[in-house]
Amino acid sequence: MARTEQVLVLEPQHELKFRGPFTDVVTATLKLTNPTDRNVCFKVKTTAPRRYCVRPNSGIIDSGTSINVSVMLQPFDYDPNEKSKHKFMVQSMLAPYDMTDMEGVWKEAKPEELMDSKLRCAFEMPLENDKTTEQSALPKSSSASLDDGEVKKIMEECKRLQMEVQRLREENKQIREDDGLRKRKVTSLAAPHPSSSSVMATSAMRDEGLSTHVLALCVLFFVIGVIIGKLAL
Secondary structure, three states: OOOOOOOOEEEOOOEEEEEOOOOOOEEEEEEEEOOOOOOEEEEEEEOOOOOEEEEOOEEEEOOOOEEEEEEEEOOOOOOOOOOOOOEEEEEEEEOOOOOOOHHHHHHHOOHHHOEEEEEEEEEEOOOHHHHHHHHHHHHHHHHHHOOHHHHHHHHHHHHHHHHHHHHHHHHHHHHHHHHHHHHHHHHHHHOOOOOHHHHHHHHHHHHHHHHHHHHHHHHHHHHHHHHHHHHHO
8 A cells, every 4th residue: 555645844855965074063954844734743763873863853743833853963084985875764644633642653553644755865065165265254254243333342341340340359458458457456345454443353362462471471480489499498
C-alpha cells in the first residue's frame, strides 16, 4: 500500500546547507508548517545522529502553525573532496483527537498512516572573496554605528564615572578617619577616671597599710625587748 503524501510543508524542501568554517557548531534551520485543520505529530531523524544535535527533534504542530527546528552540526575536520552522505528524514502523522501519549501513538501507528520527507546535507565553505568582504564590512559597520557625537558622549560618561569613583574613594577615606576618631573618643570616655571617693579610698588604704606597718614594728620591738630582758636576768 502506498504511503500517505506528506502534509507538512518543509523549508527548505530537499537540502540542508551548512556553511563553514566547521571549527565550531554550525546551525541550519528547518521550518515545518502545518497547513491542515488537524494537529500533526512529527519526528526528525538522521543517518548520523552523533554528528548532529536537533532541537526539537519531535513534537506536535498545531493546525495552521509552524515550528522552526534547529539542526546543529558538531565541529569536524572538513575535507572539500569528501561529499556528504548525511541525510535527514521528517516523519509525521495526523495526531489522534484523543491522544494522551505521543510515544504510544508512534508505536501503535500503522505504516499507511506515516508520512515522511527526506533531505540531504550539503557543506559549503565561504569563498576567499566572501571572507574579505565580511572582514572589511565589519569595521565599517562598527565605525558607522558610532559617530562623533556618540563617541563624545561615551568619553564624557567615562570621565564622569572616573570622577565619581574618585569622590567615593575620598568619602570612604574620610569615613574611615572619622570612625577611628570616634573609636578613640569612646575608648577614652569608657576608661575609669579617679573620683573623689576612689581617691579617699586609696588614701584610706594607704593609711591603713601604714598603721599596720607601725603596729608590726611595735610588736617586733616589744618581742626583742622581752628577749633582751630575759637574757639580762
